[in-house]
Amino acid sequence: MDYDVIIVGASIAGCTAATAYGRAGLRVALVERQRNPQAHKTLCGHFVLGGTHDVLQRLGFWQPMVARGAAVTTGLGMWTEHGWIVPRHDGAVPPAISLRRSKLDPLLREIAGATPGVELMLGHRVVDLVRDDADNIRGVVTRNGGTGSTELRARLVVGADGHHSTVARLAEVPENRAPNERFLFWTYYEGATMNGPGDGQVWPLGRDVAVCIRVDSGLTQVGVFPAKDRLPEFTAERDAAYDRFVARLPDGPSLAGARRVSHLIGTTDYPCIRRNPVPRPGLALIGDAATASDPVPAVGCGWAFRSAVWLADATAAPLAQGRDLRQSLRGYRRSHRFIDAYDALGRREALAGPPNPLQRAIRTAAVSDRDISRRLALFAMRAESPSVLLNPKVVIRAFAGSRGRRSRSGLTAASTRYPEGPGEGGGLPS
Ligand SMILES: Cc1cc2nc3c(=O)[nH]c(=O)nc-3n(C[C@H](O)[C@H](O)[C@H](O)COP(=O)(O)OP(=O)(O)OC[C@H]3O[C@@H](n4cnc5c(N)ncnc54)[C@H](O)[C@@H]3O)c2cc1C
Known part of the structure; x- marks a missing residue:
């Protein structure tokens, strides 16, 4: 051989x-x-999720990546209609990296x-x-x-x-x-300011998603992942549709004084x-x-x-x-x-349906429950198997916690629905 x-x-x-x-x-x-x-x-x-941190360290890739300017993210804030899930930065969740x-x-x-x-x-x-x-x-x-x-x-x-x-x-x-029922576009900014918690943010907005992440060279990446029913809006005027989407993110990044350093990158079917x-x-x-x-x-x-x-x-x-x-x-x-x-x-998520009751319960509970928030972060960073979050104990606690929180805040099931996202007719709470 x-x-x-x-x-x-x-x-x-x-x-x-x-x-x-x-x-x-x-x-x-x-x-x-x-x-x-x-x-x-x-x-x-x-954006390389924290679950890969150990492997990158073991291979000796992490330090050279940092030396080439990679940005390390220690905790992403996640927006929910009940407030932000704020990352704890207590070392329980391995860091992500972006180069x-x-x-x-x-x-x-x-x-x-x-x-x-x-x-x-x-x-x-x-x-x-x-x-x-x-x-x-x-x-x-x-x-x-x-x-x-x-x-x-x-x-x-x-x-x-x-x-x-x-x-x-x-x-x-x-x-x-x-099938993947979302499309996506992102670009990079110099001089953008993040306004949400953590050193990056994720917005699950009904069927749409958006992210704001630090990358190498001091740049900030802002990405939108709308459901495909918004495609006509983006096909008609891609940049304007993207700008509108980002401008309406609750606690979204301040881009007024920022300089966009690339055109929009993305795909309409993947x-x-x-x-x-x-x-x-x-x-x-x-x-x-x-x-x-x-x-x-x-x-x-x-x-x-x-x-x-x-x-x-x-x-x-x-x-x-x-x-x-x-x-x-x-x-x-x-x-x-x-x-x-x-x-x-992930394949079920890629169908871009509205969040199911379990997702709603977990996100709602994670706003105030430290353990569920930690488990959600470990799940999102693919740092442990899905059972770290999707197990009977956590699910029961999440439903109990989210019911308590909804009744305390006086919100009804109908008023917590978030069907539209931030595009045309989206009606984001701000
Ligand atoms: C829009 C989009 C956004 C994404 N964002 C992220 C993200 O933020 N974070 C993340 O973790 N992942 C992301 N991904 C996924 C990520 O890009 C891929 O999972 C990753 O590149 C896979 O790496 P790979 O080495 O398997 O394949 P690739 O990076 O695709 O490399 C394949 C290599 O094979 C070579 N090759 C192909 N055919 C031949 C041939 N016949 N002979 C010889 N060489 C060949 C190619 O030239 C290439 O160098 C994203 C993907 C897409 C489409």
């Missing part, structure tokens, strides 16, 4: 896996279709490419797979511009080539698609895609190639880092020792269930 592992795609998932395998002493081909080491993904909000992909992707490629054992092959587009007589995947064929085709062989091929994964298509891996992460003998999928989730909860980069590490943890030793990989790939499959559980919930 030419290599122990071939990894297709040198972005978040691929560079992470290559770094981990290289450090474990393996021979790794890291194959990337882009020629330019500075190439980066543009359609990404790059624009124009800085993050080259950094990760630099780290992976400098890792002994890793051969970074830029400008190599994978166009075919190599199979043995038993139909196990044993390698890839790449096309490298003018220089023709190269065949590479390894015991394990890893598809880290994003949500349209060529590797998965070539291996005929079925994909499971689910379906959720899921594939079996261990679909064929000799093949594993990581990052978006395995699960491309709704961008609203900002999970994808974290899943890419984490799934890459889970795969390397499960398979590095058997690869080094020449042992059979089947059992270790099953181990990776089991780890991936953490993502599957959140993805199942």
